[in-house]
Amino acid sequence: MARIPAPERRAALVQAALRVVSQRGIAHATTRAIVAEAGMSLASFHYAFDSRDELIDELITTVVAREQEAVLPDDLQGHDIRDMLEAGLLRYFEHLRADPEHEQAMLELTQYALRSPERHPLAVAQYARYTELGARSLSAAAELAGVVWSTPVEQVARVLIAFTDGLTLTWLVTRDDDVAQAVAHAAADALSRMAEPR
Amino acid sequence: MARIPAPERRAALVQAALRVVSQRGIAHATTRAIVAEAGMSLASFHYAFDSRDELIDELITTVVAREQEAVLPDDLQGHDIRDMLEAGLLRYFEHLRADPEHEQAMLELTQYALRSPERHPLAVAQYARYTELGARSLSAAAELAGVVWSTPVEQVARVLIAFTDGLTLTWLVTRDDDVAQAVAHAAADALSRMAEPR
DNA sequence: ACTGAAGTGGGACGATCGTCCCAGTCGCAT
DNA sequence: ATGCGACTGGGACGATCGTCCCACTTCAGT
Structure with missing residues (x-):
């Protein structure tokens, strides 16, 4: 796996999470489903984020801020x-x-x-x-x-x-x-x- | 626990499920949370319903039919x-x-x-x-x-x-x-x- | 009173969840 | 080149999920 700095990984995970939520719903947006969508390992997830809740919070914030x-x-x-x-x-x-x-x-x-x-x-x-x-x-x-x-x-x-x-x-x-x-x-x-x- | 015929138990579980969903959301409406709300054991749940999905389906149907x-x-x-x-x-x-x-x-x-x-x-x-x-x-x-x-x-x-x-x-x-x-x-x-x- | 069906309780199963650990590897500054 | 910090992979943890099993109790029909 390519080495990606944490901030970029956060962004990639947020994007992957949005795709998972869109396609299968937030109930299926588990940490494993998200990292699979992003093509990473679980360790990368918890290296970039402290918790799944933190990812979801950032997802909401990001998607709202990006709203056109x-x-x-x-x-x-x-x-x-x-x-x-x-x-x-x-x-x-x-x-x-x-x-x-x-x-x-x-x-x-x-x-x-x-x-x-x-x-x-x-x-x-x-x-x-x-x-x-x-x-x-x-x-x-x-x-x-x-x-x-x-x-x-x-x-x-x-x-x-x-x-x-x-x-x-x-x-x-x-x-x-x-x-x-x-x-x-x-x-x-x-x-x-x-x-x-x- | 009092002995209750299955049809009544189904109704009681549906009511309990509605209370759980209302108060804590459908994500927290687990089989254990529902039977706790209804004051039953897990066995009673699966005696009245084949699966949790069946309960949720009946919950939706019931609550829609009851809508005034x-x-x-x-x-x-x-x-x-x-x-x-x-x-x-x-x-x-x-x-x-x-x-x-x-x-x-x-x-x-x-x-x-x-x-x-x-x-x-x-x-x-x-x-x-x-x-x-x-x-x-x-x-x-x-x-x-x-x-x-x-x-x-x-x-x-x-x-x-x-x-x-x-x-x-x-x-x-x-x-x-x-x-x-x-x-x-x-x-x-x-x-x-x-x-x-x- | 007896028997069979209906209903109950508690414990257990495998799957999956979020999270964590740790040995290993890469890249950059020196 | 080399050392150190940043990053990765895989496996494991305990908790909780839906579901199941089985011994037990109660009730209705005879």
């Missing part, structure tokens, strides 16, 4: 704020359809974090991050559409996150594209009503 | 369809606040079922049941409000389920009552727009 602005991207298109919101939500839906396992993994990691008091802050941080990204996109959209949010934009963002969560969960179970599009349409409708002309 | 019409109850109140929908969603939210662990358990069971091909149908059935309950309530609400759904009521119900899912997930993480109420308000807004005067 999938919802409501830069090239906002549409006639008015409602169209722009719907286009953004549909684009998120495409992202979900392209890699369902990743979103399912995120969902499982959230639930996992929710179950232990010391990990709960990680889940809260995850949603804070989502809110931040959502608020940024919502601000940009309002700017382009020439409207202002009548509610604080962070509040609007939290509602947006709730809607995308619901869309994600429902589609992961039913795989019903029509319903997902209907949800996107209805959500854009409701959100656009929280804005008013500038 | 928490969303949009009988005593629908409000001036118009929008008010009625918001009142119903807020009532669901009260139900969520009263027993968060139960909804968290439902969420975990869904995710668990989603992870194995042979259990996937259980998750789909769970959502079919939700849709059925939602459609019934939506029909009743439309009747009282003197409107008709311009989209098939099952479709509206599926959107409603997505919204309640999102509300649930977000609130379970953030415990932010204000956001939950904003979500309920926005969701009622969007849903009411899928109805038209009769």
Whole structure:
């Protein structure tokens, strides 16, 4: 086996863990499954990490920090704020359809974090991050559409996150594209009503 | 230990399993944890059930079948369809606040079922049941409000389920009552727009 | 009262988990 | 080249998992 410095090994293990969680669920993300995916030995695992819990914590932190602005991207298109919101939500839906396992993994990691008091802050941080990204996109959209949010934009963002969560969960179970599009349409409708002309 | 016929023991074990999953998560719902909660011995478990998987399957089936019409109850109140929908969603939210662990358990069971091909149908059935309950309530609400759904009521119900899912997930993480109420308000807004005067 | 089936208790099995140990090997600074 | 610290491989530990076995007790039907 090639000799790899510990910091790089940590990153490689986190990546391998994400693949395992995505493909088989967090319950199957054992230390042995992770090192097998990474092509290492168990000793390398505990040389890079003190414990499996430490790896999971870093996995959550890393994956949250890496989260991009999938919802409501830069090239906002549409006639008015409602169209722009719907286009953004549909684009998120495409992202979900392209890699369902990743979103399912995120969902499982959230639930996992929710179950232990010391990990709960990680889940809260995850949603804070989502809110931040959502608020940024919502601000940009309002700017382009020439409207202002009548509610604080962070509040609007939290509602947006709730809607995308619901869309994600429902589609992961039913795989019903029509319903997902209907949800996107209805959500854009409701959100656009929280804005008013500038 | 009192002698209990196997069918009753099955029911008692399912109840105990639900309590364990609610309080500690499905990962901690081991056979030993379940029989301890039920006050039985391990032998009684495998006398009533062939395997732990069989118990979990019956738990999901039971808990889904027992699910009541928490969303949009009988005593629908409000001036118009929008008010009625918001009142119903807020009532669901009260139900969520009263027993968060139960909804968290439902969420975990869904995710668990989603992870194995042979259990996937259980998750789909769970959502079919939700849709059925939602459609019934939506029909009743439309009747009282003197409107008709311009989209098939099952479709509206599926959107409603997505919204309640999102509300649930977000609130379970953030415990932010204000956001939950904003979500309920926005969701009622969007849903009411899928109805038209009769 | 007797008998067979139904239900119970406790201990044990093999598998797998997270973690650890330690002898060995590689690479870099000197 | 050489020594030392960084890294690796394999095997092992105790704990816990799901499941099983078997001797035992209780109850219902006769």
